[in-house]
Amino acid sequence: MKYPAFLRLLLAPVNWLRKIRGFRLVYTPLLAIVLFTAVMGIILGTLHLQEKGQQESALFRELSFAKQRIQLRFVNNADSLNTINREIAASSEDAKLKQLVREQSDDLVLNNHEIVKIIWLNADNSYQWTAPANNPKTDWISKTQNERAVNEGLTNAIELSRVTSRTAFSQFISLNLPSEESLAKDRRTVFWQVAPNIVGGQAIGFLAALYTTQGILDVIPNELKAHYRFTLLTDNDRVLSISSDRDTPKRAFSNQTSLDIGVLSPNLVLRIDTYPPPTNLTFRMLIGVVLGLSAFVIWSLWSVLKQMQVRQEAEANLRTETSFRNAMENSTPVGIRAHDMEKRITYVNRAFCEMTGWSSKELIGLMPPFPFWPDSRRDELVEKMNRALKMESGMKTGIEGVVLHRDGSLIETRTFIAPLINEKGTQTGWVTSLIDISEPKKIREELAASQERFVTVLEGLDAAVSVLDLENDHLLFANRFYRENFGDDSKGHFQLAGNANNLETLHDVAEDLQDSPPGIPTSFLYQESESEEIQLSDGSNKWYEVRRRFIPWVDGRLAQLLIATDITMRKEADDLARQQEERMQFTSRLTTMGEMASSLAHELNQPLSAISNYCMGVAKRLEGNLDPVLTKDILPALEKASEQAHRAGTIIQRIRGFVKRSEPQSKLTAISEIINDAVGLVEIEAHRHRLTIISQISENLPAVDVDPVLILQVLVNLLKNGLDSTREAYPLSSRWSAAPVKISADLDTSIFPAMLRIQVSDGGAGIPKSVSQRMFEPFFSTKSDGMGMGLNICRSIIESHHGRLWAVNIMDAEHTKLAGCTFTILLPLESPETSGNV
Known part of the structure; x- marks a missing residue:
């Protein structure tokens, strides 16, 4: 008999077993039963999984649809409340518009079951009107003991909306209602939604809508609620409302999602549960068939159990023997x-x-x-x-x-x-x-490599390592760093020891150990001395941190191990840190002096103003006197005294503004005002040293967007540097011939776009090349009492304004020597933010 190809493939193992073992009657039905049971189990499992997947997909789809309906209803309600707010703001003088607003509020309550009532409150939280106005269904709260809780929830929501200027929600309010109340179930849990009415940045009132959680579930279509049970919960699984009291089975499908009804809303969770489906007779019949076949399989297996036990015993012995052989081979x-x-x-x-x-x-x-x-x-x-x-x-x-x-x-x-x-x-x-x-x-190989690595590490150290024989002062070992810096002899070892009598001391130690019993005491060996900082006296001024200890050499001799680390750079860094600390202390003193100068300027400004006013008052009273002597002598003197007092007050006011601390603030400022203030501040010091300052400011210069205090600080610093350079170049007796310090302002049209150019020139000795390369570095100064921060701060200020600052030397007429220096500042006419927006 010929079989199809797939049957021959299925029966191939059976035929093989029949030929080999002769158990055709046992294994053929057993294999068929196992295959049939497996196929039926797979089919039933697949159907069950498919049905379960369809139910879960449908459940998720209906939950998403219900969520969208609820969210859309809250969005529409929020839009309606905002519309009513806008009409309230526009109806302050129109009675018809006010009536229209009340009608819209009544319609919103009547058309939305989730909203119980709407209240309009003014900015002082006083009730103005309620919608609907004369409906007995809206005054049920005042008849119970829940009015206080509801009002507290409304107050909290109004305060949250007032602070955030956005629509806010209150927490959920659980009400205790009498059982005979017809709407007790629908109004068991409520909450407020408050929409602020903001006009001109101020809240003129608040529109509050009272929601019931049971009313929210009414938004879901009745067709869905007939097939599923919907439940509203809080984030801590507290039940707020249920669409139906009908129970769901223990194995019902369930899903839930979060309702995002607003930015400042409480967390709401919508859960959906399925009701028990109708009885599936076909599915139960299939289960019965499978159970019957399974019983038949068990009976078939019982019949072949005795034969299988014999086979299992033989296989167990074979596995034991195989495991023993594998254990031997693997061990x-x-x-x-x-x-x-x-x-x-x-x-x-x-x-x-x-x-x-x-x-x-x-x-x-x-x-x-x-x-x-x-x-x-x-x-x-x-x-x-x-x-x-x-x-x-x-x-x-x-x-x-x-x-x-x-x-x-x-x-x-x-x-x-x-x-x-x-x-x-x-x-x-x-x-x-x-x-x-x-x-x-x-x-x-590892021993040889270890020795090589050890020597390589010692050779690669940036520290001098040397071993000295205490008997003959010979150097037993020296690494590369030692040989490069101290040579191949032991002189460097004793230089690093740091004691002139160290050689004799080492010899005494060696003699004492030779006279002692054999063996070097363990307590004496490996006692590392404290580290010492040694400065070499060979003219190199290098500093080393030195550590020493006694060790037994490979042949048993006593030797001294010395490790010296170069700490010259650390010493120099410590000196530099100390100098910077002194400079910071000096800066602190300058800051204190600036604060005292500001206070002094404030105190002197008032008496100077009084002197000026008294002088002007005396001059006014003397103008009526016709005595020519008074008119000729006294009045001009009083006017000059008043003018000098006013000038002194102006100078003090400039000093106070210069030293006063304030936050950087850019504004449109005329550059001529800043230059005049800078010249006025520095002019006193210039006159004291018999020097002059002249300013040349082009006409019709546009105002620039800068911080006037910071730009004034830069110009004062550059003018003072120019005065110092001129004063050093000319002695006191010949300063009458010194060129004045010049400050100018114009437009540089050679570049595009054009920029404001400010130049400060002096007639001093110029800037040497070695100084010009470092003069903008912090803490670099050619003055003995200088901090080295002036030009660095100036460049930082100019670059923060998106400008440039540099210096160029001026040569004399014969181009043989330096005859001064010019500092140039370029500032943009428009701020980068303004130019970027155009």
Whole structure:
């Protein structure tokens, strides 16, 4: 009888078992039952999973639809409340518009079951009107004991809306209502939504809508509520309202999602549960069929249990024997592999896999040359293997070879080969055993490498390491750093010791140890001295941190180990830090003096104003006197005294504005005002040193967007530097011929876009080349009492205004020497923010 192809494929294992073991009557029905049961189980499971997936998809879809309906209703309500707010703001004088607003509020309450009432409150939280006005359904709160809780929730929501200027929600309010109240269930839990009415940035009132949680569920269509139960919960799983009191089964499908009804809203969770579906008779019949077939399978298996027990016992013995053999092979560190007659690998143990880094699956089936043989020695190893398989002498002594680990490391091995004989006495292959003989070689190589690494580390240290023989003062060891800095003798060792009598002391120690019993006391060895900082006296002024200890040399002699680390740079850094600390203290004193100057300017400004007013008052009273002597002598003197008092007050006002601390603030400022203030501040010091300052400001210069206080600070600093340079170049007796310090302002039209150019020029000795390269660096100064921060701060201020600052020397007429210096400032006419928006 011929079978179809797929049946022949299914019956192939059965036929094989029938021919081999003769158990046709047992295994054929057993295999058929197992296959049928498996297929039916897969079909039922697939149907069940498919039905479950469809129900979950439908549940998620309906939940998403209900969520969208609720969110859309809250969005529409919020839009309606905002519209009513706008009309309230516009109806302050129109009675008809006010009536229209009340009607819109009534319609909003009547058309939305979730809203109970709407209240309009003014900015002082006083009730103005309620919608609907004369409806008995809206005054049910005042008849209960819940009015206080509802009002507190409204007050909290209004305060939150007032602070945030946005629509806000109150927390959920649970009401205690009498059971006979017809709407007790619908109004069990309520909350407020407050929309601020903001006009001109101020809240003129608040429109509050009272919601019921049960009314929110009324937004969901009744068709959905007939098939599913919807529940509103808080974020802590407190039930607010349920669409139906009908119970759901324990294994009902359920899903939930968060309702985002507003930015300042409480957390609401909408949950959906399914009701029990109708009875599925077909599905239950299929389950009954499967259960019947399963009982038949159990009965069939019971009938073959005795035969299976015999087989399991034999298999258990075989597994025990196999496990014992595998344990023996895996416990030995010798790598074992087997080859067939074609030299193909048929077996490897765990030790061989660890030796090569390859897994057994990757090795079985390979033929020589093998991947664990180095490429450079493959031909040699193939020849050795062929010779060993033919010669018995190689089997006794073993063959030395090498194995390449997968990570690239080489393992020296010795291989032993033996023929593999089966139960019939026929050779079926060979068994090879590999022993790792590279461990002794590795130990010797590692010792040599360790010694080399130790010497390499000492040679690479940036510290002088030296060992001195205490008996003959010879240098036993010196690293590279010591040889490069102190030579090959022991003089450097004693220089680093830092004691002129150290040589005699070391000799005394050596003699005492020679007279003592054999052996160097352990308490004496390895006692490291405290580190000392030694400065060499050879003119190099280098500093070293030195540590010393006594050690026994390799031949037993006493020696001294010295380690010296160069700390010259650390010393220089400490000196620099100390100097910077002194400069910071000086800056603190300057700051204190600036604060005192500001206070002094404030105190002097009032008496100077009084002097000016008194002088002007006396001059007014004397104008009526016709005495020519008074008119000629006294009045001009009083006017000059008043003018000088006013000038002194102006100077003090400028000083106070200059030293007053304030936050940087940019504004449109005329550059001429800043230059005049700067000249007025520095002019006093210029006159004191018999020098002059002139200013040249072009007409019709546009105002620039700068911080006037910071730009004034820059100009005052540059003018003072110009005065100092001129004063150093000219002695006091010849300053009448010194060129004045000049400050000018114009437009630089040679670049695009044009920029405001300010130049400060002096007639001093100029800036040397070595100074010009570092003069803008912080803490660099050519003055003995200077901080070195002036020009650095000036450049930072100008660059913060998106401008540039640089200096150029001025040569004399013959171009033979420096005749002054010019500092140039370029400032943009428009701020980057303004120009970027245009």
